[in-house]
Amino acid sequence: MSKVFIALQANEDSRCIVDAIVADNPEATVNLQPAMVKIDMPGRLVIRRTSIEERLGRDFDLQEVQVHLISLSGHVDETEDELTLSWDR
Amino acid sequence: MDMNVKKKLGLKEKYALMTRSLGWETSYEPMDAVFPQTRYEGIRIHDWDKWEDPFRLTMDAYWKYQAEKERKLYAIVDAYAQNNGHLGVTDARYINALKIFLSAVPSLEYNAHRGFARLGRELPGVGPQIACQMQAIDEIRHAQTQIHSLSNYNRFYNGFHDWKHMNDRLWYLSVPKSFFEDACTCGPFEFIIAIGFSFEYVLTNLVFVPFISGAAYNGDMGAMTFGFSAQSDEARHMTLGLEVIKFMLEQDPANLPIIQAWIDKWVWRGVRLLSIVAMLMDYMLPKRIMSWKEAWEVYFEENGMALFKDLARYGIKVPDCVELIKKEKDHLSHQAWNAFYTAGKMTNFHTWLPTEEEMDWLSSKYPDTFDRLYRPRFEHYREMEKQGKRFYNTTLPMLCQVCQIPMLFTEADDPTQISYRQVTHQGDKYHFCSDHCQHIFEREPDKYVEAWLPAHQIWQGNCFAEGADPGAPDFDPLKSVLDYWHLVYGRDNLDFEGSEDQKNFAAWRAQATRN
Ligand SMILES: [Fe+2]
Ligand SMILES: [Fe+2]
Numbered sequence: 001m002s003k004v005f006i007a008l009q010a011n012e013d014s015r016c017i018v019d020a021i022v023a024d025n026p027e028a029t030v031n032l033q034p035a036m037v038k039i040d041m042p043g044r045l046v047i048r049r050t051s052i053e054e055r056l057g058r059d060f061d062l063q064e065v066q067v068h069l070i071s072l073s074g075h076v077d078e079t080e081d082e083l084t085l086s087w088d089r
Numbered sequence: 090m091d092m093n094v095k096k097k098l099g100l101k102e103k104y105a106l107m108t109r110s111l112g113w114e115t116s117y118e119p120m121d122a123v124f125p126q127t128r129y130e131g132i133r134i135h136d137w138d139k140w141e142d143p144f145r146l147t148m149d150a151y152w153k154y155q156a157e158k159e160r161k162l163y164a165i166v167d168a169y170a171q172n173n174g175h176l177g178v179t180d181a182r183y184i185n186a187l188k189i190f191l192s193a194v195p196s197l198e199y200n201a202h203r204g205f206a207r208l209g210r211e212l213p214g215v216g217p218q219i220a221c222q223m224q225a226i227d228e229i230r231h232a233q234t235q236i237h238s239l240s241n242y243n244r245f246y247n248g249f250h251d252w253k254h255m256n257d258r259l260w261y262l263s264v265p266k267s268f269f270e271d272a273c274t275c276g277p278f279e280f281i282i283a284i285g286f287s288f289e290y291v292l293t294n295l296v297f298v299p300f301i302s303g304a305a306y307n308g309d310m311g312a313m314t315f316g317f318s319a320q321s322d323e324a325r326h327m328t329l330g331l332e333v334i335k336f337m338l339e340q341d342p343a344n345l346p347i348i349q350a351w352i353d354k355w356v357w358r359g360v361r362l363l364s365i366v367a368m369l370m371d372y373m374l375p376k377r378i379m380s381w382k383e384a385w386e387v388y389f390e391e392n393g394m395a396l397f398k399d400l401a402r403y404g405i406k407v408p409d410c411v412e413l414i415k416k417e418k419d420h421l422s423h424q425a426w427n428a429f430y431t432a433g434k435m436t437n438f439h440t441w442l443p444t445e446e447e448m449d450w451l452s453s454k455y456p457d458t459f460d461r462l463y464r465p466r467f468e469h470y471r472e473m474e475k476q477g478k479r480f481y482n483t484t485l486p487m488l489c490q491v492c493q494i495p496m497l498f499t500e501a502d503d504p505t506q507i508s509y510r511q512v513t514h515q516g517d518k519y520h521f522c523s524d525h526c527q528h529i530f531e532r533e534p535d536k537y538v539e540a541w542l543p544a545h546q547i548w549q550g551n552c553f554a555e556g557a558d559p560g561a562p563d564f565d566p567l568k569s570v571l572d573y574w575h576l577v578y579g580r581d582n583l584d585f586e587g588s589e590d591q592k593n594f595a596a597w598r599a600q601a602t603r604n
Binding site: 002003004005007009033034035036063064066067068069070071072073074075076077078079080087 | 154305313317328331395
């Protein structure tokens with residue numbers, strides 16, 4: 001199964017986003033590089049709004065991820081509640 | 090960030106209302122006459138409504154998030170400048186990587202802006218129109234933020250002073266310039282496959298992710314902030330590139346061979362363009378996170394191949410050039426640095442030989458090639474430097490008619506032979522760096538015979554300073570060409586060792602740490 005990835009700038013908000021991703025995708029591997037974090041995941045990676053909100057302690061619109069995003073791979077599907085990256089369709 | 094999140098419309102509903110229902114069927118003029126550019130490339134589209142934008146980004150949200158990105162970026166750029174952040178970079182040699190970046194990249198971004206602005210007008214579907222308009226605005230933002238961030242360096246260092254003038258003239262800058270002009274002179278569908286898919290999706294990660302992370306590692310917050318800020322838009326562009334190709338392939342099976350030929354061409358064109366990034370990563374970052382080869386394996390071989398595996402369902406094949414690229418990855422950065430080091434009289438940046446420690450790092454990253462082929466060459470140059478005979482190439486290089494890179498690549502299976510191809514077309518000889526560039530030429534010779542090749546232009550006398558007399562007894566052609574490029578001999582070019590940049594940086598850094 002091909003891997004998908006998402007890379008985020010390393011900052012305060014993205015720390016919570018990364019924690020949320022790791023909690024929701026136990027097989028994800030987190031790769032810290034200078035000023036950025038790259039998360040790899042076999043097949044499918046799901047980012048959940050509620051998991052991020054729990055950690056940030058405030059409301060969060062998933063489209064805010066765009067502000068911290070560096071890159072990603074896979075097919076994207078975004079709703080109000082989930083942002084999914086996957087190679088399986 | 091203070092963002093008010095009000096629950097109103099759902100994302101899909103909002104996207105449908107604020108994007109899809111902005112379009113209409115024209116009635117005063119037939120749709121074909123309003124969108125005349127979409128037929129001549131042979132691509133067949135039956136239903137533009139099948140287009141999906143996976144981010145479902147509407148214009149109101151677009152402006153909100155882009156404004157936030159800009160605020161963050163300029164806060165960092167200002168802080169970096171106010172704090173004399175340039176003195177915090179690891180080593181002043183690094184700044185030369187930025188000279189290449191500024192003279193090559195903002196012009197690419199600007200051309201990307203032009204290309205997508207044109208597509209926003211020429212593609213009939215409202216989904217792609219909006220996505221292309223957003224990308225056109227993103228791309229001009231990239232050009233502007235790069236220029237703003239790097240203008241801070243221009244206040245202190247040589248070589249940054251006239252990047253736009255140089256972009257249109259300087260020999261090696263014709264490589265990126267001609268790449269994008271090639272794309273901009275294609276039809277709209279080829280442009281979007283060239284830039285949206287082949288370049289953005291398959292290749293830009295290699296420019297903006299490991300290299301920019303490397304800039305951060307070397308203390309350059311200015312480049313880090315514009316690089317990552319640009320790349321945050323790039324994630325959306327990549328998604329657009331992938332949607333485009335799926336959409337076109339699903340619309341009609343007759344589209345497949347046309348698209349495959351474009352992918353074969355543009356992946357190769359893009360890979361050739363990235364040769365210079367290979368060199369930036371392996372030779373110009375004083376502190377390194379990963380080698381070019383490692384970055385290539387992660388972002389091309391792993392990530393790019395996952396993409397081609399996915400597209401196989403449509404019949405898309407991995408481009409043939411991938412075989413050659415696999416072999417070249419062990420050589421590329423070394424051959425490129427060798428070319429620039431020996432051309433160091435004709436550059437807008439300084440060159441140097443890697444230190445012993447850097448050579449050890451290179452041999453650990455390139456165990457099959459570095460010690461055998463490239464270390465001896467650098468040691469030879471070092472010996473010559475010691476004897477006061479620093480080696481400079483005194484002739485102009487032969488350029489590839491398609492990628493415009495000097496003939497510096499070797500045969501895939503024989504690193505002692507320069508790879509060299511030749512074709513006669515209507516009585517004239519044309520030269521190529523590879524089979525792939527030759528094939529691109531043979532498919533569209535009438536386009537590529539028009540190439541403005543800097544080396545040829547210099548030979549023809551078209552690149553001397555204004556009013557120069559090449560027949561005068563004291564005429565110095567190199568000096569005159571440098572004048573034409575707006576470069577000053579001995580200040581902007583030659584070795585880093587002994588340069589004004591080196592002296593200034595050392596003096597200013599000393600001032601920053603004591604009275
Ligand atoms: Fe861009
Ligand atoms: Fe070429």
